[in-house]
Amino acid sequence: MKISNKKIHFFNPGHENAIRTGQPHYTPPASVSKMMTDLALLPVWYGEEGDYVIMNETNEAFRFLLSLPADIRPKAIPILPSGLTQQNLSTTFEAAPWGLSPHSIRFFEKLRDQAQDEQFVIPQWKEIYTRLTGRQTALGCLSKIRSLLPEAFESLTLPRFCSTPDEIRRFMAEYPPPYLLKTPYSCSGRGLYRIQEGSFDLQASRWTEGAFKKQGVVSIERALDKALDFAMEFESDGEGHIRFEGLAVFETLPKGAFYGNVLGSQETLERQITEFIPAAHLREIQAAVVSVLTEVAGFVYRGYLGVDMLVYRKGNSFAVHPFIELNVRNTMGIVALQLSNRLVHPSSRGQIIITCDTVKNKAYQVHRQMEEKYPLQLADAKIRSGYLSLCPVTPETHYRAYILINEVRGTG
DSSP states (O other): OOOOOEEEEEOOOOHHHHHHHTOTTOOOOHHHHHHHHHTTTGGGGTSOTTOEEEOOTTOOHHHHHHTSOGGGOOOSEEEOGGGOOTTTTOSOEEEEESSOOHHHHHHHHHHHHHHTOTTOBOOOOOHHHHHHHSHHHHHHHHHHHHHHSHHHHTTSOOOEEESSHHHHHHHHHHSOSOEEEEOSSOOTTOSEEEEOSSOOOHHHHHHHHHHHHHHSOEEEEEOOOEEEEEEEEEEEESSSOEEEEEEEEEEEOTTSOEEEEEESOHHHHHHHHHTTSOHHHHHHHHHHHHHHHHHHTTTTOEEEEEEEEEEEEETTEEEEEEEEEEEOSOOHHHHHHHHHHHTBOTTEEEEEEEEEOOSTTHHHHHHHHHHHHSOOEEETTEEEEEEEESSOOOTTOOEEEEEEEEEOTTOO
16 A cells, blocks of 8 residues: 655644645644644654655754764654755655645645645545544544444434534533534544533623634533553555555543544554454454445545544443544544554553643653653664654653653563
């Protein structure tokens, strides 16, 4: 499925909003722009040897990479946008944004025009990508999976899309609390509002009014008693083949925002999930999701797809929600898979974590403290234990991406 072109990676988180606007000249919110700046180098950890990674003008990429132990230094090459020329694009390169959008395509078109390189492969935008990215598609996929596996999921309440407060209230009258409201174009825990009790109060009304103005509709669903967040990661070749890449186990903050992914072998991650559900049921879900993704996206989209799921408490047992969200882009689950294979010693496991500190110098101070508290320990060109920042951290940094590895007791 993979093609041999080298890639030019570009980290553009929050691309769902860029898709919603549909504008090539979209300007990200200040918080997203800051994340793009601080974490611009993240793709070096999943890029291949000879790939380029677009870095920000303020990014101290080369100094940072040279400070890393040679055994774990990534092979992808950081480069400023102005550094791309016909000379260093002498072979065929392919645009590889974190997420495809009219905005990211325009970004790469400007790079191609600057380099005057006709071999630079840039995907074309298709309007169907807008539909795939919205939560309405996730709802459609969930409905299809429920039809394929009725015994497992027939009792699962489907989300409902509402365009007025009265429609929201009608859902709340039908089902007991708590509830989750979600905007159609959002991800990673953004665009969520939780109603713990059964009342649609003034605060909920204001959030909903703002969401209606921006996106027209919101979805409402029952909030489940979560035991474990996990995902299945896939890659589509655009020709009808969906390949399962692996499992991801992740954590979210209390309000739903993404916090971090577990690092470790696939066997370790599967054991975490099958503590709650049988392995056979996990395989059954995987097969159903592949079938549905093939139908919905397999012939129209080429790239990574992540399906967020969760294990929840249901009476005295546990059940799975098999399709909470469809991420039509690269994901932190894919990054975790790559890091687990490339960096983590077989005797160890840990986490990749994303944090944000808006107070000036705070992130830098915590970074230095963690370097001292958790020194890197390597074995067999892998990390046995310790702390490693994945991107440069300076006094101006707000967002950090780092891994923290622990050796598992009882292993060699």
